[in-house]
Amino acid sequence: MQRYFVPAATWSEQTIKIIGDDVHHIKRVMRFKVGDQIICSHPDGHAAICKITILDNNVVYVDIVEWLDQNVELPVEVTIAQGLPKADKLEMIVQKGTELGASNFIPFQASRSVVKWDEKRQDKKLKRLSKIVKEASEQSHRNKVPMIYPNQSLSELIDLASSYDFKVFAYEEEAKTSEYHSLSSVLKQVGEQQRIFVCIGPEGGFTEAEAVSLKDNGFQAIRLGPRILRTETASLYALACISYHFEEMRCN
Amino acid sequence: MQRYFVPAATWSEQTIKIIGDDVHHIKRVMRFKVGDQIICSHPDGHAAICKITILDNNVVYVDIVEWLDQNVELPVEVTIAQGLPKADKLEMIVQKGTELGASNFIPFQASRSVVKWDEKRQDKKLKRLSKIVKEASEQSHRNKVPMIYPNQSLSELIDLASSYDFKVFAYEEEAKTSEYHSLSSVLKQVGEQQRIFVCIGPEGGFTEAEAVSLKDNGFQAIRLGPRILRTETASLYALACISYHFEEMRCN
Numbered sequence: 001m002q003r004y005f006v007p008a009a010t011w012s013e014q015t016i017k018i019i020g021d022d023v024h025h026i027k028r029v030m031r032f033k034v035g036d037q038i039i040c041s042h043p044d045g046h047a048a049i050c051k052i053t054i055l056d057n058n059v060v061y062v063d064i065v066e067w068l069d070q071n072v073e074l075p076v077e078v079t080i081a082q083g084l085p086k087a088d089k090l091e092m093i094v095q096k097g098t099e100l101g102a103s104n105f106i107p108f109q110a111s112r113s114v115v116k117w118d119e120k121r122q123d124k125k126l127k128r129l130s131k132i133v134k135e136a137s138e139q140s141h142r143n144k145v146p147m148i149y150p151n152q153s154l155s156e157l158i159d160l161a162s163s164y165d166f167k168v169f170a171y172e173e174e175a176k177t178s179e180y181h182s183l184s185s186v187l188k189q190v191g192e193q194q195r196i197f198v199c200i201g202p203e204g205g206f207t208e209a210e211a212v213s214l215k216d217n218g219f220q221a222i223r224l225g226p227r228i229l230r231t232e233t234a235s236l237y238a239l240a241c242i243s244y245h246f247e248e249m250r251c252n
Numbered sequence: 253m254q255r256y257f258v259p260a261a262t263w264s265e266q267t268i269k270i271i272g273d274d275v276h277h278i279k280r281v282m283r284f285k286v287g288d289q290i291i292c293s294h295p296d297g298h299a300a301i302c303k304i305t306i307l308d309n310n311v312v313y314v315d316i317v318e319w320l321d322q323n324v325e326l327p328v329e330v331t332i333a334q335g336l337p338k339a340d341k342l343e344m345i346v347q348k349g350t351e352l353g354a355s356n357f358i359p360f361q362a363s364r365s366v367v368k369w370d371e372k373r374q375d376k377k378l379k380r381l382s383k384i385v386k387e388a389s390e391q392s393h394r395n396k397v398p399m400i401y402p403n404q405s406l407s408e409l410i411d412l413a414s415s416y417d418f419k420v421f422a423y424e425e426e427a428k429t430s431e432y433h434s435l436s437s438v439l440k441q442v443g444e445q446q447r448i449f450v451c452i453g454p455e456g457g458f459t460e461a462e463a464v465s466l467k468d469n470g471f472q473a474i475r476l477g478p479r480i481l482r483t484e485t486a487s488l489y490a491l492a493c494i495s496y497h498f499e500e501m502r503c504n
Contacts, residue, residue: 099480100479140480141479141480182500183500225492225496226499227352228351228391229392230391233351237352237488237495240488240493241495241500244496
């Protein structure tokens, strides 16, 4: 069933009002009629099967039929901080990262980021990224839509990470030593509902100065397997491993 | 150090002759000079640090300086069979799948594949995909370049898979039941150097008839986590989990 994330303001006890882009999607893309059913997700993570009662030009009304108790959110909260990569790679990272269960995405200006975001560009980019995570959340049946942060500096990033239970960064040099730390050594210490901050460099990775600064602020350097991954593959690898560790290893 | 995969025919005991596209890459892209060092990989998986001795118009000669014993291949052999997806998704799948350690990629014509490959199109596609896996192998420092198979039917695919130790397919319906099988339940049975065949449907997944046919031929239906993944994310999830299980869980 098609899922829509509806802002809290338009929910009442029995009825939900849907406005904006979703109206176009419901009427023109999915071609739903009065009586058809959709799933509406509330920002608090709850979701309900709803029946369409009114299809108007710029507004759709639905009645709540049944509350769902399915929860497909990761049992830990994962934030992906991504050094600004080239081209449209960030779009791919947030789309796939949403499918894989990330809670937050924080782009940051790394030393080796070739791309720069000025204010005008940032507004446009953030709007586009927010649209991508909303659609990916709907498609992958997430209960919550991940948050996209504005672009940060490394020191701002370190501040943001200070409240997290575990902080790691992917460091290519770590993959080359025999004394490396793996993501699994960290995940084994993480308990339910704890928060993990995963920091990924841009193309070319972190500079030595950045690595020192991260280590000085409680970040552990880890490798993400023995092969060298492209920047846009690294966060997806980390998220898939976190899902496997917490969601799949514990079942038959 | 930059890595090149060089066909067996041009290796002699001390010297390697490099021809074709790599000459352009060495001279024009990397701008290497005589005396610079590169890594050359032999198709048998061995690799050596080599010094450039001659840079000619259409040929480069290098001397072997030191054999390397690093091996970053997955300890199990993974074949990804991918139902033909839309647009250029297959290119992304083989690029990322190579970084993540796959040994073979087999495209196949699934019932819900919208794309069709005629013979002319297939030749062009396979050439392009082969170039992508070669470059991704070099970039991720693989010892071997994965193989790309021509497009198969489902029954040809089932024949190809018959010699594998473990055969699984990602089935969306499996994710929805509470009695699901996870990838981890399979991986726990897999021993070193055994062969795993992972079959992923196109957009929309497998039809019920395809699922029955795969099950009748020894394929286990598995879920890939609780969220619904796009087709191009599914194989990457599976490969990352296999890497995590065999390469990362066993170290600190």
